Amino acid sequence: MNKNQAFPWDHPRFRSWIGVARACQLMQQAVTRAISELGIKPPHLDILVNLYRFEGISQQELARKLLVGRSNMSMLLPQLEKRGLIERNPDAKDKRVLRLSLTPAGRTLTEQAMAIQTGLIERIMSQTPEDRCLQVAEAMEDIIRILQTMEIAEDD
Amino acid sequence: MNKNQAFPWDHPRFRSWIGVARACQLMQQAVTRAISELGIKPPHLDILVNLYRFEGISQQELARKLLVGRSNMSMLLPQLEKRGLIERNPDAKDKRVLRLSLTPAGRTLTEQAMAIQTGLIERIMSQTPEDRCLQVAEAMEDIIRILQTMEIAEDD
DNA sequence: ATAAAAATGTTCAATGATGAACAATAAAGT
DNA sequence: ACTTTATTGTTCATCATTGAACATTTTTAT
Secondary structure, eight states, X not given: OOGGGSOGGGSHHHHHHHHHHHHXXXXXXXXXXXXXXXXXXXXXXXXXXXXXXXXXXXXXXXXXXXTOOHHHHHHHHHHHHHTTSEEEEEOSSOTTOEXXXXXXXXXXXXXXXXXXHXXXXXXXXXXXXXXXXXHHHHHHXXXXXXXXXXXXXXXX | OOGGXXXXXXXXXXXXXXXXXXXXXXXXXXXXXXXXXXXXXXXXXHHHHHHHHSTTOBHHHHHHHHXXXXXXXXHHHHHHHHTTSEEEEEOSSOTTOEEEEEOHHHHHHHHHHHHHHHHHXXXXXXXXXXXXXXXXXXXXXXXXXXXXXXXXXXXX
């Protein structure tokens, strides 16, 4: 009866979230193993997929999409550039920004990596019916919205 | 009509999983900010919560529960020990293993941290009705099961 | 026009995580 | 009993990530 005596892990919402976090962690490891044959890791994959989708994006915009700091991009992008997977060209109008794009080699690699990633996702969700997937997606959207408003509102 | 022309991000399961990953990432950052006032970070929190729940666990068992390597524990646990939050005592029967436990100070800190964490979880899932949470939990359990069997079966 | 504020990318030190190699101990096979 | 194999924890080099400080360039205010 006394709610203070209940442990966190007895609360359904808590257990539910722990499941989400655990699934993410395991999936991250599975992706790491799966794409290692291509010589890249999850952070590189995330970058490549976003460049594939948003050609000419800037480092800042990319960092924002990936929810990481700008400095992280400053460390990783030169690596991919040296490997000939991406290009960084100065913007014509704004001398501060670098416009990012995939090279043909990068595009090819990205398509291979996305195929692996998509295959993995379909595999892990194969037991989950389509409508259940949509319900999960809705729940996550709610959560994301709340977390984003929290993020903005933390100027204390 | 041609399914090969569809991009990954057009597939419902893909989008659904991206949402899960994004929610996790944002939540991780929110937790990091929320518990920073206690002088700890998520990896420490995970350790402390597990010691709170499983008194006398070994480093190996702890690493397995957290899905990290043993070496990681060898790096983090001495820090917490020096801060007087945990104790590492040699096992009586097996001279290899170290039995982990919280000190009173560690227990107090852990309770504070769990309160913060639980509050955050309840907050982000406040828009999600209880039955929806259960559906999410079920979906995650399926995913976790598949990922764990994949993990075992990758001896090629 | 000029000064102040903001944005973009870089560098650097600190930290967390990993996997491989290692030493000590225990368990299994012979 | 003795050798081999497994297990536990540590150390080390490597890398991803972060936040702060910085230089450059753009925008905004005055």
